[in-house]
Amino acid sequence: MKKTFIAMALAGTALSGSAQAADLRMSWWGGDSRHAATQEALKVCGEKHGHTIQPEFTGWSGHFEKVATQIAGKTEADIMQINWPWLPIFSKNGDGFADLYELSDTIDLSNWTEDQLAAGTRNGKLNGLPLSTTGRIFVFNKTMYDKAGLELPQTWDDLKAAGPVFAEKLGEEYYPFEGIGLDASLIMQAYVTQKTGTPFIDPTTNEVTWSKEDIVDGITFYQSLVDNHVIQPWGDVAAAGNIALHENPKWSRGEIAGTLQWDSTYFKISDPLAEGMELDYVGMLSQDGEKTEGIYRKASMVFSISANTDEPEAAAQIVNCMLNEPEGIAAMGTARGVPASAAALSQLSEADAFQPMQLKAQEQVLNATGPAISPFMEDQDVRGAIEDSLELFAYGEISAEEAAEEMLYGIQEFLDDL
């Protein structure tokens, strides 16, 4: 009897497989609503599949450094929310994360298009499942434009014309738009991409496609926005210290009435607005003779599984549950924007889970034209080369030509090191 019992116990253990009652960890960044939704999804999916998942969540600031340190020490969580531009940093040859194609028996990959899966693939290995597609589009404080007696801009010229009207009708402290740092860089990039039809760095060849003259043109255009009272001068914005747009009281009060923002940040930028103020998305502003609308669009973030996890099957079950199974989808909701997974999109649409403005913004992002962007555009060195040069120009330390040369030099140096 005793032997039979031991044999049964051993057989039970052997049959249980690798996905039985695993202890997992999952890390992500986000705001309170995303934290709450994800924890609920982990609870629901954990109970469904018999696993326990310890959540590790932070705000955006410092999350990259945290993940980098964990991956370097091989102590990263089993499941990670990874920013799409980080994939080539953490997984140069595709081995930095588990290959999700190998887990396709557990994760239903048919919910993503080939293009979407390609965005998460490195060297033929599926390193991350895109959670949504996001893009930078123009969003304006409609209430303030109404007060100024203006329609929302559709072209760059409309925007330029709005500056003096804001100053005259609302006061010198009111600006129809904003942009320093990364935002200034993206304004310049949108303008030049529309003119040239190409991105700054070609993602297929890793080569710079713009000439010095193209960049000078973009910088000069940026300055024209400052000169026309469209954008507050760099130094005046910096006077508030290192502060995000949604934390800036000038945004809340409507003194800044427009921005080029990720569509997925709708709640983040609309929540702080003073009561009664409304935002509206207009897609991309246009210019005469443009070759493309020039949208900066990418997979917003991906779910990846650690290359070092002892429980890849269990982790895959949880990922699949959160993205493709009804219980997980319901719990996750729209905390990560309009989902890329077809199953999630369908279920949430039927449940009327989206705000009309969220859907409008997402539609504009998906419909706008623009060349594929390089993930290296968000690398620290590339960003630094562009933003530092723009800042020097904005403070009058260097000319537009010198700024363009600095950008090209810095980016080329980075690309040469690849």
Next chain:
Amino acid sequence: MGGDSKYVGLWYVAPYVIGLALFIAFPFLASFYLSFTDYDLLSKPEYVGLDNYKKLFTRDRTFDKSLKVTLIYVFTTVPLKLVFALFIAVVLNYRLKAINLFRTAYYVPSILGGSVAIAVLWRYIFADTGLVNMAIIALGGEGINWFGDPENALFTITLLRCWQFGSAMVIFLAALQSVDKSLYEAAAIDGAGPWQIFRSITLPLITPVIFFNLIMQTVQAFQEFNGPYIITQGGPLKSTYLLPLYIYDEAFKSFDMGYASAIAWVLFAIIMVLTLIAFWSSKKWVYYAGDKRS
């Protein structure tokens, strides 16, 4: 003591020694080795000889700028802070009413000062629409661009560090209280005024403590990180981009741990040289009671 008990002491110090070896000595030596490598944290370090140091001293303009900013910061912050701490310590050395309350109140910023929350608070106080500008405008002045003007930004970080004068102040206060009162009485009988007494008796007798505070505050100032990271992110125009920020960015944002280690070792060398100079000069100005050289 029994035969085995001679090892008891080793057991007592073992936790500290192990901690020192694991968390200080090993990273210290490892970073020295890494400074001669190309190491991106994710793959194995690759030996590159002196390449990192060559780049640092020949073609890294950011390092030049950051080093200059760091030296300006240290050479303004440390003297300001020491003078202020000594001044407050002298005031708190008098027998005032509710003196313990004042002592506590002045020490509190030191406990809070290094925290992220205080740096955030500082950002709000000195913002263009912050408390300081509101006060200036209320007094009829014009608001100052504290963070957006490269000429002012470093000064606001300096002020934050100076505000954390409490620990230096407490040490000064202890030193002031240990000065022999009979010396003051003798000086007073000889007709010396307060300033003369302070300059000729107090100051010489507390030079060992001034020296101690000078070394400690200098080392701390070279390692300043929280203030500029939270308040300005090193801007504008890298006017607050202290070397620790540069090390952090290179290590954890640019993934160049080898280069970051090289910068860290240059920073260490600078601190060491300045400390040695301070020790060397101390023979000429630090007075140790009972020291035959004095």
